[in-house]
Amino acid sequence: MDTQLDLWEVFVQSKSGQPFKHAGSVHASDKQMALQNARDVYTRRGETSGLWVVRAVDIVAADLEDSEMLFDPSNEKIYRHPTFYEVPEGAKNI
Amino acid sequence: MPVDLFTEKIDQNKSIEPRDPMPDDYRYHLIRQISQHAHSEVIGMQPEGNWITRAPSLRSKMILLAKIQDEGGHGLYLYSAAETLGISREEMIEQLQTGKARYSNIFNYPALTWADIGAIGWLVDGAAIVNQVMLQRTSYGPYARAMVRICKEESFHQRQGYEIMAKMAAGTPEQHEMAQDALNRWWAPALMMFGPPDAESLHSKKAFQWKIKRESNDALRQKFIDKTVQQTEVIGLKIPDPGLRFNEETGHYETSPLNWDEFYRVINGNGPCNRQRIEHHKKVHAEGQWVREAAAAYAEKLRTGVLEQ
Ligand SMILES: [Fe+2]
Numbered sequence: 001m002d003t004q005l006d007l008w009e010v011f012v013q014s015k016s017g018q019p020f021k022h023a024g025s026v027h028a029s030d031k032q033m034a035l036q037n038a039r040d041v042y043t044r045r046g047e048t049s050g051l052w053v054v055r056a057v058d059i060v061a062a063d064l065e066d067s068e069m070l071f072d073p074s075n076e077k078i079y080r081h082p083t084f085y086e087v088p089e090g091a092k093n094i
Numbered sequence: 095m096p097v098d099l100f101t102e103k104i105d106q107n108k109s110i111e112p113r114d115p116m117p118d119d120y121r122y123h124l125i126r127q128i129s130q131h132a133h134s135e136v137i138g139m140q141p142e143g144n145w146i147t148r149a150p151s152l153r154s155k156m157i158l159l160a161k162i163q164d165e166g167g168h169g170l171y172l173y174s175a176a177e178t179l180g181i182s183r184e185e186m187i188e189q190l191q192t193g194k195a196r197y198s199n200i201f202n203y204p205a206l207t208w209a210d211i212g213a214i215g216w217l218v219d220g221a222a223i224v225n226q227v228m229l230q231r232t233s234y235g236p237y238a239r240a241m242v243r244i245c246k247e248e249s250f251h252q253r254q255g256y257e258i259m260a261k262m263a264a265g266t267p268e269q270h271e272m273a274q275d276a277l278n279r280w281w282a283p284a285l286m287m288f289g290p291p292d293a294e295s296l297h298s299k300k301a302f303q304w305k306i307k308r309e310s311n312d313a314l315r316q317k318f319i320d321k322t323v324q325q326t327e328v329i330g331l332k333i334p335d336p337g338l339r340f341n342e343e344t345g346h347y348e349t350s351p352l353n354w355d356e357f358y359r360v361i362n363g364n365g366p367c368n369r370q371r372i373e374h375h376k377k378v379h380a381e382g383q384w385v386r387e388a389a390a391a392y393a394e395k396l397r398t399g400v401l402e403q
């Protein structure tokens with residue numbers, strides 16, 4: 001039996017305070033090995049302050065066919081933007 | 095209907111993502127191209143790995159190790175991009191080992207002297223960079239993103255090779271001779287890395303339509319020639335082509351036709367190292383079998399609660 005082990009997705013935070021970004025994937029049998037491999041493969045240049053790995057099978061993704069419904073820009077809800085509101089003349093710092 | 099969505103995205107220069115609808119041909123074309131690219135990164139570690147224990151200084155040894163480690167990483171980025179198209183790592187490895195999938199022909203040539211390590215970094219990585227810079231804008235998202243990452247790492251590869259060549263070219267007459275000899279042997283194979291001339295290129299037409307490829311083989315080759323001729327002059331070496339001349343009108347260098355019969359002879363299995371490269375890959379892969387099995391057994395114990403992490 002040959003095995004290339006499970007697939008894990010890797011997320012890297014490049015600087016403290018920044019969001020984690022998907023970097024790619026690695027193969028590993030368990031959490032510890034997944035982190036180790038992710039470190040070796042995706043953070044060799046030291047531009048990293050955080051690292052996540054998650055089993056690829058555990059990721060739930062939205063269906064592209066539903067994207068119109070899911071990602072509708074809601075352009076009619078203009079009251080979601082600050083420019084919608086009238087600010088009385090002379091009011092400052094708002 | 096779904097394929098229309100694909101065409102629409104391609105027309106609008108939007109990237110295609112793994113779950114998007116795509117024509118089967120697009121998927122197969124990419125699997126072939128990305129896996130071939132991944133195999134090239136991995137097989138390319140062999141000619142260089144051969145010199146780690148013989149590097150002439152501790153500095154050059156550390157550099158070479160880091161460079162080769164990067165190439166292994168490039169292979170992994172690319173395998174992971176190919177996997178998003180539905181092919182497994184096992185299948186790709188099998189295709190490589192059975193000869194069904196290819197890797198860049200350049201790695202079927204041996205690295206004979208230390209100057210070859212210079213020539214490989216300067217010319218082989220240099221040619222790869224020209225191609226990979228274009229691929230940063232390829233239409234398949236995971237492939238394009240892997241390229242961005244790879245291009246960032248490549249610039250050090252080319253510079254370390256050029257530094258070796260420059261030092262040897264400026265060294266003793268013997269060292270200069272070794273540098274020139276390495277350039278003589280690697281020049282034509284490096285130019286052939288861009289693939290056959292546009293007129294004979296089999297896979298190009300669709301690759302352009304799908305925006306996988308954005309510049310032609312000949313256009314990329316020309317870019318590489320124009321850069322490299324100047325770099326060669328700076329370090330006092332000679333391009334091994336009596337037909338080389340600068341065309342004032344076009345502003346480009348012209349070179350003699352390449353020997354494509356030699357290219358096809360080598361790519362079809364008759365190069366100096368084809369057999370050795372695959373045999374070595376199989377051997378190392380088999381030697382790692384017990385590690386994968388042990389890791390899988392350990393994971394199973396964690397899963398069933400026999401062990402805790
Ligand atoms: Fe590379």
Ligand SMILES: [Fe+2]
Binds near residue numbers: 165
């Ligand atoms: Fe490289």
